[in-house]
Amino acid sequence: MTATADRTDILAIVQEATADALGLDETDVAPDATLLDDLGAESIDLLDILFRIERRSGVKVQASDLADHIQGGIPDEEFGDENEIVTAVGLAHLKKVMPQIDVEKLAGTLAADHVMGLFTVQNLADIVASRAEATANAAR
C-alpha cells in the first residue's frame, strides 16, 4: 500500500470516528470542518474520537499531544506576545501543521487560545498519518 493510499484511508477513519463520536452523519464531517468551532467537539469528544481512531488505525494520539504538536514545542512566551496574540514565529509554525490558514489575515489578530479552533478534521488526519508513517519507518 502506498503512503498516499494510507493517507486516504486514515482520513476516512478520522471522519468516521469523528462522526460516530459526535453523533453526526459522516457527510457532515468535511475534511475542512474545524473540530471545535464547526463540529462543536469538546474535550470528552476529543477523547472519544482519538480512542476510536486508535482502535481502527492502531495509531495512538492522545489529546494531551495535540496542543503540543500544534504549538511545535515553541515556548508560550515565544508563541504568543504579551497580549496572547500569536507571534510571527508562532504563525510560521502553525502554517506547517495547519496549511489551510491564511497567515497574512491572522497576523497580529489570532489569539493564542483560539488556535485549536482552527484545527480541522484534515489536520487531525495528517497528524495520525505522520504518526503512522513514523511508526512504520521505525519498524522497518
Add this chain to the structure above:
Amino acid sequence: MPPAEEPNTATAAKAAKAADRTGTTKASDRTTATEAANVAEAAKTAEAAKTARPAETADRPLPQDPTSTADAAATAHPADTVGVPPGAADRTETAGESLPRVLVGTDIVVVERIARLFAEQPALVGRVFTARELSYCAGKRRGGEHLAARFAAKEAVLKALGTGLGTRMQWTDVEVVNDRSGRPQVRLRGEVDAVARQRRMRRVDVSLSHVPGLALASAALVCEGEDGPAGRDRGSEPNG
C-alpha cells in the same frame, strides 16, 4: 490534603484575583481599593473563571441543584462573589501581606455523554478513572452521575491550572477521593502534580453537584505568591 480555607476567605481572595487579572497593577501595589471598584471588579470573576478554555460551558443556563451544600460557597458562582460585603474584601486588602493567588475552574458534563462514551468504548474507562474512583461510583445507585461529576472535576482542575489536558498529562493524574464525611478531595499526581508545583499550589478544593442529566464541578486552587501579568504564568515560572 486538608479542606480549603473557609469559603469567605476564598471568595474574597478570588475577587481580588479577578481584579488583578483584569488590571495591570500587582496585588502588592494596591493598598487601597474603593468599594465601587471592588464590586465592578468582582463582577468580572466569572470572566476570570473562563480564561482557561475558550469554548465555555459556564455561559449555558444551568439548573441549580437545590441540594447543594455549603461546599458550593467555595465555587465560582458570580452572584456569591458580587454579594461579598465590602468589609470582607477590605480586610484582605489591608492585611499588608501578599495575597495568595486563587485559580478557579468549572466544568459541566452531560451525564449521558459519559455513559455513552464508556458503553461504546469500555476500554477507555481505565484511562480516565482510577480504580478507587470506579469502585466508589460502582456502589452508587446513580453511579453514572457520580462518574460524570468526577470527570467534570478533573476537567475543572485542569482548567484552573490553565493547561487543559496538557502535554504528558493523563486523566488519572487528577483523582477524586472522598473523605470519611463524603466530602470530595483531590489528589494530583504525575504531570498534573508537577504543573501544580510550578504554580506553587498549596491547596486544592473541589465541589461537585449533579442532577439527573447534568453533573458540575468547580475547583479552586490556592497558590503562593503574586500573579504574573495576566495569562503569562502558564508553565513559565522558574523551576518547579
